[in-house]
Amino acid sequence: MLGWLFLLLAPLTAEAGKVSVADDGHAYNPTWSPNGQWLAFELNRYGDAVDLYAVRVNDGVPAVPNKVNIKSGGSSFSSGASVLANPVWHPQGQLFFEGGINGASNRLFYWAPQSASKPAQELLSQADAKGDLSWPTLRPDGQVVAFVSDQTGNGDVYLWDAGKGGVERAFTTSFSEGSPAYSEDGALLAFSRKNQGTEDLFTWAGGAATKPLKGGAGDQTRPVFAGDQVVYFTSERGEGNWDIAVVNTDGSGRKILARDVRLPIRAKPALSPNKKSVLYAASDPAKGHLLFAATLDGAKTVEIETGGLVACGEPAAVKANGKVYLSYTALPAKGSDWRHLHVIDVTGKIQ
Amino acid sequence: MIGRLSLLVLAASLLGPPAYAVDADQAEHTRLTAEMKKLAARSAWRGVEESYQRLVTLSKDGLVLTYEDYLVGAQAAGALGHIADAYDRLRDAAKLDGKLEVVEWMEEIEQNFGSVALSSARKEPVELTADQMPFAPDRRAAIAFAQSEVAETGKFSGLLPAGSYAMAGIPFTVEAGTAEPLAIHIKPVKISQEGLAFVGPRGTVGLVYTSAGDSAGDAYEPAAFGGAGPRIGMGVEVGLRAHLAVLAEVGYHGLLSGAATIDGISEVQQQAIGTHGDALHLGYGWLAVSYRMEDLWLTAGPVWSAGSGQVSGANDYCLLSADPACQGASDEPALLEGEVLVGSVQAGGFAFSASYALIEFGKLHGALSFVAGAQSDSSRLYPWGELAFTFAPMATK
Numbered sequence: 001m002l003g004w005l006f007l008l009l010a011p012l013t014a015e016a017g018k019v020s021v022a023d024d025g026h027a028y029n030p031t032w033s034p035n036g037q038w039l040a041f042e043l044n045r046y047g048d049a050v051d052l053y054a055v056r057v058n059d060g061v062p063a064v065p066n067k068v069n070i071k072s073g074g075s076s077f078s079s080g081a082s083v084l085a086n087p088v089w090h091p092q093g094q095l096f097f098e099g100g101i102n103g104a105s106n107r108l109f110y111w112a113p114q115s116a117s118k119p120a121q122e123l124l125s126q127a128d129a130k131g132d133l134s135w136p137t138l139r140p141d142g143q144v145v146a147f148v149s150d151q152t153g154n155g156d157v158y159l160w161d162a163g164k165g166g167v168e169r170a171f172t173t174s175f176s177e178g179s180p181a182y183s184e185d186g187a188l189l190a191f192s193r194k195n196q197g198t199e200d201l202f203t204w205a206g207g208a209a210t211k212p213l214k215g216g217a218g219d220q221t222r223p224v225f226a227g228d229q230v231v232y233f234t235s236e237r238g239e240g241n242w243d244i245a246v247v248n249t250d251g252s253g254r255k256i257l258a259r260d261v262r263l264p265i266r267a268k269p270a271l272s273p274n275k276k277s278v279l280y281a282a283s284d285p286a287k288g289h290l291l292f293a294a295t296l297d298g299a300k301t302v303e304i305e306t307g308g309l310v311a312c313g314e315p316a317a318v319k320a321n322g323k324v325y326l327s328y329t330a331l332p333a334k335g336s337d338w339r340h341l342h343v344i345d346v347t348g349k350i351q
Numbered sequence: 352m353i354g355r356l357s358l359l360v361l362a363a364s365l366l367g368p369p370a371y372a373v374d375a376d377q378a379e380h381t382r383l384t385a386e387m388k389k390l391a392a393r394s395a396w397r398g399v400e401e402s403y404q405r406l407v408t409l410s411k412d413g414l415v416l417t418y419e420d421y422l423v424g425a426q427a428a429g430a431l432g433h434i435a436d437a438y439d440r441l442r443d444a445a446k447l448d449g450k451l452e453v454v455e456w457m458e459e460i461e462q463n464f465g466s467v468a469l470s471s472a473r474k475e476p477v478e479l480t481a482d483q484m485p486f487a488p489d490r491r492a493a494i495a496f497a498q499s500e501v502a503e504t505g506k507f508s509g510l511l512p513a514g515s516y517a518m519a520g521i522p523f524t525v526e527a528g529t530a531e532p533l534a535i536h537i538k539p540v541k542i543s544q545e546g547l548a549f550v551g552p553r554g555t556v557g558l559v560y561t562s563a564g565d566s567a568g569d570a571y572e573p574a575a576f577g578g579a580g581p582r583i584g585m586g587v588e589v590g591l592r593a594h595l596a597v598l599a600e601v602g603y604h605g606l607l608s609g610a611a612t613i614d615g616i617s618e619v620q621q622q623a624i625g626t627h628g629d630a631l632h633l634g635y636g637w638l639a640v641s642y643r644m645e646d647l648w649l650t651a652g653p654v655w656s657a658g659s660g661q662v663s664g665a666n667d668y669c670l671l672s673a674d675p676a677c678q679g680a681s682d683e684p685a686l687l688e689g690e691v692l693v694g695s696v697q698a699g700g701f702a703f704s705a706s707y708a709l710i711e712f713g714k715l716h717g718a719l720s721f722v723a724g725a726q727s728d729s730s731r732l733y734p735w736g737e738l739a740f741t742f743a744p745m746a747t748k
Binding site for chain 1: 392394426430450451452455456458459462483484485486487488489491
């Protein structure tokens with residue numbers, strides 16, 4: 001199936017560092033802080049309850065995770081189901097995420113690991129931004145938060161500039177947008193739009209106009225920039241068959257990098273620290289013990305052996321102190337129903 | 352019996368609040384606590400703060416606040432930007448239960464906020480600005496609270512996030528965890544600094560040619576004369592705006608001319624009369640308005656001069672008049688030209704100058720000026736023109 005790719009078949013094994021969480025639940029969406037010292041992840045307890053955790057990682061060894069609360073540490077304020085999701089890290093090390101309690105309006109929150117037990121604070125009040133807020137993403141300089149609000153009934157992209165203080169709607173459409181992502185220079189915003197029944201990719205460079213980036217059959221979604229290219233998930237081969245593709249920001253040079261990948265619940269395609277490879281897991285259960293790194297030029301794919309785990313997924317990599325660490329979620333081969341988060345040292349295997 | 356009861360009531364009242372009062376306070380405490388929790392769940396922090404303040408009032412009557420009361424109070428204060436209050440409430444909570452959440456929160460405040468005492472002596476509102484607004488909502492709220500306090504009262508004492516700020520344009524830096532408050536006091540505005548665009552000395556030095564026209568002819572006075580001389584002035588120019596200024600200048604306006612040979616008289620008569628030049632030595636004062644168009648300045652205003660003069664040549668008034676003032680005056684027209692008259696002059700008029708700024712030195716501009724004026728002493732007109740070097744203050748706003 002991957003005949004047009006050069007597949008490096010030599011399996012690479014690594015020592016797994018398991019993140020232990022007291023609560024039961026499936027770990028999802030690991031997200032590294034820029035300096036590689038913190039790893040945020042979701043813990044899906046079902047029953048509309050998704051908790052958010054942040055764990056300190058020292059030299060690849062995870063400590064005890066901190067549960068992120070969005071209200072007081074007093075139990076009287078945190079009862080009931082809550083969904084805290086889509087963590088993104090500010091360049092200065094604070095965590096932004098979306099969350100809501102008891103079906104109340106979904107808002108954006110801010111949490112600082114330096115005071116881990118302090119409740120997260122609501123980033124924007126209802127007066128600042130109405131509606132359910134979701135998909136927070138940060139401009140690389142950390143000054144602007146882009147997010148989606150359903151204030152108008154459709155998902156629209158809004159921008160909050162911390163320096164200016166105001167929230168502005170980026171552009172006006174009658175469609176529903178989601179999953180915004182900034183280019184490395186902050187000049188371009190890629191996002192997906194539910195357009196004529198499917199999801200397509202667009203870019204916005206300021207002003208009123210948006211530009212189609214990639215459409216076609218199936219859904220193209222969750223774009224992420226890698227230099228002048230955009231990496232995304234695509235289901236153009238039909239429902240349930242997800243691939244990872246890359247396209248230049250001018251729409252040219254599209255190519256499929258990986259076929260039949262395991263689609264993460266919320267995460268965007270994970271890039272290697274040097275942004276020259278995309279990391280993924282295969283949907284084929286027989287390959288569930290492996291993770292893969294495919295170079296964006298399509299020349300090479302590296303397999304990473306996780307060692308006795310199954311259903312591996314949701315990889316995320318970071319470079320810290322000269323080493324490259326890979327986090328992922330996986331089920332043990334036996335003995336647990338819960339998907340746990342693991343951290344391994346993949347220095348030399350992923351750049 | 353009644354006396355004993357009264358004593359008991361008195362004793363009870365001296366020992367503390369009556370039981371029913373404590374019960375009522377406890378009931379109010381329970382109600383307020385529940386209210387605070389509901390309001391906090393909706394992030395209605397102003398309401399939480401009001402309820403907390405009512406609890407504080409009750410505590411003065413003996414109600415004991417709980418750890419949760421202090422913690423929720425700290426949350427409200429933090430959300431409203433009252434970080435110093437939040438810290439105090441956290442400290443009170445920590446006294447009751449030193450939980451990690453409280454200790455970490457206090458440490459976070461100590462590590463990220465600094466104490467300041469800002470004040471302004473200015474009558475007009477001053478503005479507090481932050482170089483960079485942080486993302487953290489409590490830090491934004493702290494800055495916003497301080498900004499509103501400074502704008503409304505001219506002062507703020509409390510905690511600000513570490514960073515660079517400016518108050519009334521005066522920059523300062525807040526460092527986290529400092530023991531002593533950073534005191535910033537904005538002094539009253541000096542008029543030259545705030546109310547005016549610029550102020551400074553203005554001076555001019557040049558060569559002026561002055562012409563004294565014919566007199567009205569109804570008195571024994573000098574005939575028309577003229578000559579060149581120095582004109583030197585010094586004053587102050589005040590910029591009301593960058594382009595508009597007023598100035599006041601005082602100085603010396605001189606006229607010196609050489610003796611002329613009188614036609615129509617003999618050499619003997621010439622020697623007898625001698626040769627005398629004309630001279631005027633005037634002090635002047637000039638009030639003017641100046642309009643600046645970049646490097647070109649146009650200035651105009653009234654000028655008044657007073658001084659003394661010695662002039663050779665009288666008018667022909669005495670040829671026809673029996674005025675006692677003419678006693679001793681020559682009755683020959685040619686000889687009148689040799690008459691030397693000494694007197695005083697007081698003349699008012701108007702002066703205009705056009706200057707072009709060429710150089711800068713310090714806070715001053717140097718300009719080449721053409722100055723012209725016309726003054727009258729009610730007997731004659733004194734038009735004059737000057738080519739001068741002028742220095743004046745730079746417009747700084």
